[in-house]
Amino acid sequence: MTFVPVWGGIIACYLFLAGLGGGAFITASLVKRMHPEATGVVRVGRVIAPIVVIVGLCLLMVDARGGLYNPLRFVFLLTNPGSVMTWGVVILAVFVLAALIVLLMDLIGKNEAPAWLVWVGNVFGILTAAYTGVLLGVVNTFPLWNNALLPVLFIVSALSTGMAAVMLGGLITCPEQVKGMVDLTKVHLVLPAIEIVLFFFLLFIVAHVSTAGAASVAAMVSGGYALAFWVGIMAVGLVIPLVIEIRALRSGDNRGLAIAGDVGVLIGGYLVRYIIIVAALPVVLL
Amino acid sequence: MSDDTRTIWSHCTVNCGARCPLLFHVRDGRIIWVEGASAHDGALPDGGASPAASVPQPRPCLRGRTVRRWIESPHRLRYPQRRVGARGEGRFERITWDEALDDISTRLRHTIDTYGNEAVYVAYGTGVHATTGRCFERLVNLLGGHLGRYNDYSTAQIAAAMPYTYGEADAFTASPLIEAASARLIVNFGNSPAETSMGGAGGSRDFSWVREVSGARIYQVDYRLTETCTGHPDEWLPIRPGTDAALVSAIAHELVVNDWIDQDFLDAYTIGFDDTTMPMHLRGQNLGYRDYLLGTGYDGMPKTPEWAAPITQIPAESIRRLARDVGTIRPLFVMQGWGPQRHSNGELTARAIAMLPLLTGQVGLPGTSTGSHEASSDRLIADLPSGPNPVKARISCFTWTDAVSRGTEMTAESDGVRGVDRLSTNIKFIWSYAGNCLTNQHGGINMVHDILVDESLCESIIVTDTVMTDSARYADILLPDVMRMEQTSMACQGESEWYQGVTFGQKVVDAPGECRTSYDVCAALARRFGLWQRFTRERSQEEWIAHLYEEARDRDHGLPSYEDGVAMGHYSRALPTTVALADFRRDPAAHPLSTPSGKAEIFSESLARKATAWKLPEGEVMSPLPIYDAGFEGWDRATDEYPLICAGYHDKARAHSSFGSIESLKQACPHRLWINPIDAQPRGIVSDDRVRVSSRYGTVEVLARVTRRIIPGTVGLAQGAWHEADMVGDRVDVGGCINTLTSLHPSPLAKGNGVHTNLVQVRLCKR
């Protein structure tokens, strides 16, 4: 029997946006600390963070048709404290709330959001990113998901995509502020590198623990998803942005290239979620 | 169960051989669900209990359980219709019943007056099995009769051939499947009860019970690893289709050279094995079976396992192993399905398989059979009598298309016409009731189409069905029938189970639109011919059913009263197992067979005479001995253009074309062409690819199922899928009906449908 993945592009998008939102919030906090003058960039991050997570949640509800047709059922979401998805709902709710208040205060501009609230946002931003990985990670059915590396990979990818989104927004709305954030560029450079390493570890381990794992990895690296994996994730999402950043460090900024690199990171980030969701094969029963 | 729900008994009517009682749960005039008799008895009794000792549990299969989707199908025919546009185009207009009946009676009158009764043909059709399921024959016989037919699409070759071995009276004699429980070795040729005898109290359960209690070694000779072997794949002996007689010959050769034959039995009970029992005037001419086997016969070829291996695709060692088992393990139960005989050489195959029990003397003893299909029990209730048919002429049922296009050329010797030497007229009027045999189930659909669209040939086609079938598209007048669940209907147990039963079907729900029962339709036609009195005997259909039942009860006092029966809904009783030809075995003189010699005839002199008298086309073989011949269009005629064999089979998704449009069944059992990886790979085909299968006669498109469960070099396509082609365009059948690929060429002796013999090419459709 050919296995039909339980989830598809919509849930991948949800996981991607949730991670991106968390990452964007943290990026904004980082920028604020390291380059307080870059208020435009900070604002971009704070606008992006809650919005993408809310959009993600909406996608989740669209995919959960049972609830979509009977919205009152979403109330039950809080009833199983043992479920990672229940935690996720709590985490995302707190995060969205915190991020929204921070944003509102920022927009109204009277007084700065209190530091503790920003910290709540930061912590729940990380938790949001981690949750997307743990959600998959606790599922025994799929060896590709069921390992400790996946949440780590998702956190790194979340930070990376969050940062890319903020930089992208910055490059479009206030390019002059982005210039000279060399330190951030370095972080921006390290993340894809770590991701590549993590990814290969993940694949290596998964491929060696079980037949289903090996089959999933094969589907990614040499099977039906090979194009998306090598071109989409590896080239467009990781290596090319890396090269662009290195080049930027050496020979100065190039706005066009920088935009391309960040778009690449976003595409790659989405594909990471998508491919991990659809390429996962269940444990072999027989 | 809520109180406003009623349960009403009726029965499944289609031709899978089982006729299961069905229990309908009805609320507010709508069926809410359907279940079987077993709903009350719970699970099947476990292993130990013999089906003959326990209460029969005729349980419906997946199809019967979906019958509600058929009854409520949006595609039900609701009103009488008349063709508009060209024949076969499928365009109709609604008319009234009076218009329809007037039109039909005018056409019938005209046909009989102009061409005579021999021009009236009642097509084969098996969609309704019930005591009042065939009414038109009764009417037309009162009108002077109709062109008769003999044999059928199921058993043409074995029915024609087996009488030469066992005699007309015992052509179908065999032990029931449950007798195999006493056997130590079971050899089953092309017979898959798990598919063809699924429901009822039936074959599939009997077989699984036999396997459990007998501990017998089982060989299942088939080109596919059938569902009957699933869980027991080691039983499968893959064979190239159409070559069973070669396998039998090689086994027989081994039996002879190892002296595993029962010479005493052969001498006492058979003729023609060797000169000892050859008819006097034929001795000394090396005409016997022994000579054929040892290479001293007509073809000078010893039938060694090495000879058979390249023919059958079975390695010589495997043949030797099987031969040793056949030669040494007793009791031996040999049976055949009707798959091996539905081939262009099926007559030879059918008789050949019966050679194994004969050579080993494994006939008429406990745990044995005759090598024929397993037995089925007698029905308790007689059908509505058709009355005598005044027309003597009969054709083999598969040759009706010939009788339409060139009937007056058809003779006894050239086309197997019976009753007369030559037909006096072509068929001009066809009545098709509850059949899809004009096209879908007949053969060579593209050629049939060309014959039927020519209105100068057959002038009138009347079709009665419940849904718009491919055959129905060719109707001039199309009548909507009431399904059996929508009227009072009585049915007996089917043909494949060893028990007896009667279902007292009651009307479950109303029929849609203006559907009319065929009894009422025929009675109304009879009135137009002034025959109402004689047709009905002033009985309604219900009264006929009660009357036929009471007649049976006069003979069989074990039956419950009609009222009790109706209250019970379903009556059944187990039958004790029996051994075929036990009397003959015990005392052959007192209980001779109905062959000319009174013995089992290995060499048939009457067949030898027929072989010389008949005019056979080039390449066709008829032999007094059960020899092997590949048959026309057999595997040895494969070409580069058509390198693969394509055989058919009956599968669980449908009973023929019946149930063929039920979505949930299509979902559960998708229609796919079986193809071995060895044949699929070079063609770049993987499972669920769309492929084109072409023969000399047509092209179908189906999904592929790449599987090791089929012998290489052969592809398998289940019969019965609904033909679906643009007949004015490319004629490519995207429904995947195997009869788009088959030929109209009848088999030599039976003049039957050898439709399991086909040569094809398979190609991948563009992805």
Place this chain on the structure above:
Amino acid sequence: MARYGMLINTKKCIGCYTCLVACHRQNNLLPTENFIRFEERETGTYPNVGVENIPLQCMHCEDAPCAAVCPTGATYIGPGGVVAVEEGRCIGCKYCMAACPYQVRVVNESTGTVDKCRFCTVTATDGTKTCSCVEACLTGARTFGDLDDPESDVSKAIVELNAKPIAGDLTKAKIFYVR
């Protein structure tokens, strides 16, 4: 309280799908809603081909991972150890489908909720004597009953035929297979 379970004898199963269709009607399911999933397994190379028809359905795991992950509590372990779905709570998030290693949960295309085998004897309100799939089986390949009662048909058959869960201790499954 009983602890319900089932035995499926793949040596007897002919893959006829009658149980599937009977289940459809018992539970009033859509044609696409298959509580029984057939795994047809081919092994070996021609002509030494092995074939098994394995009907899979909810194993009513005692440690049901589907219930563990269900965020709404729609999936729960009910009386008799029957793992059940309360449709009115299910949001259709499909997390349970991901968590079920046997892939025997299905989406109801019209409601968007997720469902699965209900061990319908126990849950039926129509007086059905045994699960429809058991009653309908053409070959007697299925046996249902109380695993805690050593005298039940199913307990005896499990011992006699040495039946085992399909995938070892992947979960604490309550359907036992003869293979």
